[in-house]
Amino acid sequence: MEGFNVSYFMNGAAFMFFGYASFRLLANKPRSRIQSILGMTLAFWALLEFKDILLYFPSLKTERLVNSLLFVDGWAVAACSFYLLELIAPRWLNWRRVAVLFSPYIAFTIVYLCTFYSPVFPFYFGFILVYSLVIVLIVTFGARRYQRYIRNNYSYSEHIDVAWLKKATLILAICLMTWIYTSMHITGWGDAIYYLSSIVLWFVIIYYSAYQITVPMPNNLSGNLLATAPQEENENDCYTEQDNGFSHAFKEELQKVMEEQQLYLNPKLTIGDVANAIGTNRTYLSSYFNHQLNTTFYDYINNLRIEKASKKLLSVYPYTMNIDEIAECSGFNSTSTFRRAFLKNTGMTPLQYRKSIQE
Numbered sequence: 001m002e003g004f005n006v007s008y009f010m011n012g013a014a015f016m017f018f019g020y021a022s023f024r025l026l027a028n029k030p031r032s033r034i035q036s037i038l039g040m041t042l043a044f045w046a047l048l049e050f051k052d053i054l055l056y057f058p059s060l061k062t063e064r065l066v067n068s069l070l071f072v073d074g075w076a077v078a079a080c081s082f083y084l085l086e087l088i089a090p091r092w093l094n095w096r097r098v099a100v101l102f103s104p105y106i107a108f109t110i111v112y113l114c115t116f117y118s119p120v121f122p123f124y125f126g127f128i129l130v131y132s133l134v135i136v137l138i139v140t141f142g143a144r145r146y147q148r149y150i151r152n153n154y155s156y157s158e159h160i161d162v163a164w165l166k167k168a169t170l171i172l173a174i175c176l177m178t179w180i181y182t183s184m185h186i187t188g189w190g191d192a193i194y195y196l197s198s199i200v201l202w203f204v205i206i207y208y209s210a211y212q213i214t215v216p217m218p219n220n221l222s223g224n225l226l227a228t229a230p231q232e233e234n235e236n237d238c239y240t241e242q243d244n245g246f247s248h249a250f251k252e253e254l255q256k257v258m259e260e261q262q263l264y265l266n267p268k269l270t271i272g273d274v275a276n277a278i279g280t281n282r283t284y285l286s287s288y289f290n291h292q293l294n295t296t297f298y299d300y301i302n303n304l305r306i307e308k309a310s311k312k313l314l315s316v317y318p319y320t321m322n323i324d325e326i327a328e329c330s331g332f333n334s335t336s337t338f339r340r341a342f343l344k345n346t347g348m349t350p351l352q353y354r355k356s357i358q359e
Contacts, residue, residue: 088142
């Protein structure tokens with residue numbers, strides 16, 4: 001009995017969590033497309049939690065009602081996938097695709113409601129597992145593609161990268177397996193663990209992506225789940241010019257602009273900004289970083305920030321400037337990014353480097 005009391009409490013807590021989070025997102029104006037989709041997804045989960053209140057009344061808690069609600073619970077997997085797919089392929093989601101992805105869940109539910117045939121359950125759970133596996137594979141592929149695009153075009157990653165999806169996917173797997181187990185072995189404590197895992201899952205997603213910014217994508221990547229890389233125009237011409245000595249002149253011009261204009265101090269610097277400054281286009285610049293320097297635009301700019309600014313500031317102002325101030329003056333958007341980039345560049349943390357130059 002105690003287990004079910006805990007389950008009822010966690011059900012109420014989950015409903016309040018999803019309801020409040022969705023209200024905050026949907027009441028926020030202006031809001032981005034990704035925030036709207038996140039808010040609607042959370043509102044849908046709030047409704048799924050609210051329906052379980054029917055189970056509080058013993059007169060209504062029949063086997064058929066419990067099984068029917070379990071079929072509806074499965075819809076949460078589809079709702080979660082919508083948001084994850086939109087993250088890795090902005091503009092891919094539309095109402096037609098929502099209907100297509102939702103249709104199998106609705107079909108299974110209708111079949112059960114019309115027949116109350118319990119053996120449908122294994123097929124439903126099997127479908128959910130296959131669907132979830134496919135979504136995880138697509139999200140993993142899409143997240144890596146998205147991350148490559150970010151690293152090749154932006155000098156920062158705050159509120160635009162999706163590296164945190166690895167954590168969310170792991171928690172999603174735990175949440176899904178907990179739900180399937182508790183659906184086959186109904187216990188109060190099992191339900192409580194499921195409610196708790198769903199709260200943790202969406203807390204992680206909200207924490208990392210409530211202020212997610214959708215970046216402009218190339219035409220062949222925008223709204224496309226399976227394209228492998230952006231199609232750059234005149235990329236072959238770029239290699240021809242580089243073979244004819246263009247690479248050396250390009251390198252000198254790039255270094256000159258970086259030295260004179262100190263573009264790396266711009267915390268929101270993009271590859272387009274640098275291309276405009278040296279009078280070329282993103283294709284030439286991107287291929288130069290990738291094929292000539294074997295690096296990404298992200299790493300190139302962050303290394304410049306460390307070499308041209310951070311190390312000097314740590315040496316000249318060893319006591320008067322703290323790490324946060326040095327990161328900001330070096331062009332970094334956040335101290336955490338600065339620490340990671342500095343460690344990658346020097347093999348030491350900023351504090352360790354400061355101590356080493358004082359010895």
